[in-house]
Amino acid sequence: xxLPLAAAEALHTFQNAAGWEQRARLLMQFGDRLxxxxxxxxxxxxxxxxxxxxxxxxxxxxxxxxxxxxSSDARMIRGLVALxxxxxxGLSATELQQVDLPDWFNxxxxxxxxxxxxxxxxxAVLQRMNELAL
Amino acid sequence: MMIxxxxxxxxxxxxxxxxxxxxxxxxxxxxxxxxxxxxALTHYYAxxxxxxxRAQHLPGAxxxxxxxxxxxxxxxxxxxxxxxxxxxxxxxxxxxxxLAYGLEPLFHPGDEIVISALEHHANLLPWQQLAQRRNLKLxxxxxxxxxxxxxxxxxxxxGPRTRLLAVSQLxxxxxxxxxxxxxxxxxxxxxxxxxxxxxxxxxHGRHDVQALGCDFYVFSSHKLYGPDGLGVxxxxxxxxxxxxxxxxxxxxxxxxxxxxxxxxxxxxGFEAGTPPIASVIGLGATLDYLAGLDQDAVSVxxxxxxxxxxxxxxxxxxxxxxxxxxxxxxxxxxxxxHNADLAHLLTEQGIAVRAGHHCAMPLLKSLELAGAIRVxxxxxxxxxxxxxxxxxxxxxxxxxx
Numbered sequence: 001x002x003l004p005l006a007a008a009e010a011l012h013t014f015q016n017a018a019g020w021e022q023r024a025r026l027l028m029q030f031g032d033r034l035x036x037x038x039x040x041x042x043x044x045x046x047x048x049x050x051x052x053x054x055x056x057x058x059x060x061x062x063x064x065x066x067x068x069x070x071s072s073d074a075r076m077i078r079g080l081v082a083l084x085x086x087x088x089x090g091l092s093a094t095e096l097q098q099v100d101l102p103d104w105f106n107x108x109x110x111x112x113x114x115x116x117x118x119x120x121x122x123x124a125v126l127q128r129m130n131e132l133a134l
Numbered sequence: 135m136m137i138x139x140x141x142x143x144x145x146x147x148x149x150x151x152x153x154x155x156x157x158x159x160x161x162x163x164x165x166x167x168x169x170x171x172x173x174a175l176t177h178y179y180a181x182x183x184x185x186x187x188r189a190q191h192l193p194g195a196x197x198x199x200x201x202x203x204x205x206x207x208x209x210x211x212x213x214x215x216x217x218x219x220x221x222x223x224x225x226x227x228x229x230x231x232x233l234a235y236g237l238e239p240l241f242h243p244g245d246e247i248v249i250s251a252l253e254h255h256a257n258l259l260p261w262q263q264l265a266q267r268r269n270l271k272l273x274x275x276x277x278x279x280x281x282x283x284x285x286x287x288x289x290x291x292x293g294p295r296t297r298l299l300a301v302s303q304l305x306x307x308x309x310x311x312x313x314x315x316x317x318x319x320x321x322x323x324x325x326x327x328x329x330x331x332x333x334x335x336x337x338h339g340r341h342d343v344q345a346l347g348c349d350f351y352v353f354s355s356h357k358l359y360g361p362d363g364l365g366v367x368x369x370x371x372x373x374x375x376x377x378x379x380x381x382x383x384x385x386x387x388x389x390x391x392x393x394x395x396x397x398x399x400x401x402x403g404f405e406a407g408t409p410p411i412a413s414v415i416g417l418g419a420t421l422d423y424l425a426g427l428d429q430d431a432v433s434v435x436x437x438x439x440x441x442x443x444x445x446x447x448x449x450x451x452x453x454x455x456x457x458x459x460x461x462x463x464x465x466x467x468x469x470x471x472h473n474a475d476l477a478h479l480l481t482e483q484g485i486a487v488r489a490g491h492h493c494a495m496p497l498l499k500s501l502e503l504a505g506a507i508r509v510x511x512x513x514x515x516x517x518x519x520x521x522x523x524x525x526x527x528x529x530x531x532x533x534x535x
Contacts (some may be wrong), residue, residue, distance in 0.1 A: 020482040074472040
């Protein structure tokens with residue numbers, strides 16, 4: 001499965017990042033670029049539970065292709081979610097079910113964000129995305 | 135001024151963590167273990183494990199002897215004397231659940247259970263669920279501005295319907311000693327049972343359950359530098375007579391028939407099944423180690439370290455402490471910074487602190503906070519640990535602001 005262009009660029013950027021500080025700065029930049037979510041979409045039904053921060057995730061199928069949008073009140077998780085959306089937006093339903101998202105974060109050098117003890121919520125977001133995509 | 139810890143080398147994990155570039159400041163969650171404990175566990179498992187209280191063979195006799203020696207050491211640690219019994223459970227949470235189930239028949243609809251607004255979920259949910267089962271009223275004592283249980287309010291809330299008071303000795307979020315003598319006095323004046331959650335308190339200083347005068351005192355071994363999977367319940371003799379067995383099985387039974395049984399009195403009647411034998415023996419070794427320390431020196435060290443922590447936090451802009459921490463820990467938030475972001479960046483820098491609601495969700499909600507960062511200290515921490523934390527905090531805030 002070929003990587004969407006924006007995802008390929010993000011991967012290149014993160015793979016060239018030196019150290020935790022630069023990765024943190026990049027995460028914040030990617031989070032800042034995440035398109036804003038309508039206030040109406042920041043509702044309880046779209047809340048991803050199991051996060052230390054508030055995270056909302058909305059997913060819609062357009063012509064057989066997934067389009068997710070999301071937001072969070074915390075910047076790091078917003079960055080992580082932005083990187084997630086770069087990878088999955090535009091995929092078909094079948095492609096979404098096949099994509100290896102833990103591997104995606106592993107390639108970005110962010111696999112630790114998915115360890116079971118992390119309460120940042122990335123795991124919960126992935127799980128929610130799975131539920132939506134079923 | 136440097137504050138070294140003379141006991142640091144007694145805890146081998148601290149050096150191991152340092153080699154992994156980790157600074158451990160999450161001691162209110164659990165503690166590292168002294169070498170004396172590791173030696174005791176190895177000795178027990180390497181020299182012949184056996185079940186306790188039933189086997190007639192020699193390994194069983196040795197295990198039982200070591201197990202009961204630990205019970206004695208815990209009783210001495212709390213100065214229980216012959217005022218009550220030490221019951222081993224599978225954790226502080228288990229001990230509190232034992233109380234909430236074992237005392238259940240004493241409660242009638244409309245009776246009141248009094249707890250405080252700062253309770254850990256372990257000392258909230260068992261009582262909340264008991265109240266729901268028995269149609270009781272759960273009364274919540276409010277806090278004053280400093281994070282202490284408000285005695286002026288308590289006077290009115292602890293009344294003739296109060297059947298039981300359950301409060302923390304030391305808050306795991308606010309780091310403040312609670313005014314136990316006054317509260318226990320109010321409860322006793324109403325003939326209510328008293329339960330003290332000593333999970334945090336027992337770790338700092340020595341406590342005397344006879345002087346305290348509570349009916350029940352609960353703590354967990356692993357926060358007191360001991361093994362996990364083990365809780366301690368002290369019960370005063372008269373109070374234990376009112377406690378019914380909760381869990382049933384081996385060891386707690388005196389005589390069993392197919393359709394009825396008779397049970398042992400405390401402590402064994404409340405220790406159904408095989409207890410965590412190695413952990414009990416290990417806790418005994420930990421208490422031996424702790425008893426060998428100069429307690430005054432430990433207290434002075436902990437106070438100096440806590441002062442260092444508070445001064446360092448005060449020197450930084452925008453930091454707001456939760457309550458007025460007196461010892462052991464400090465929880466804080468930073469203006470304009472999400473605690474999840476701060477936690478993320480501290481973790482990146484190898485600082486092990488806790489972020490979130492600290493198992494006290496209602497307390498955090500009442501403070502209108504989604505979460506907070508908590509730094510919690512142990513006797514093996516030193517000022518260099520705190521310096522590393524402050525450096526990481528400055529770096530994180532520089533990035534986030």
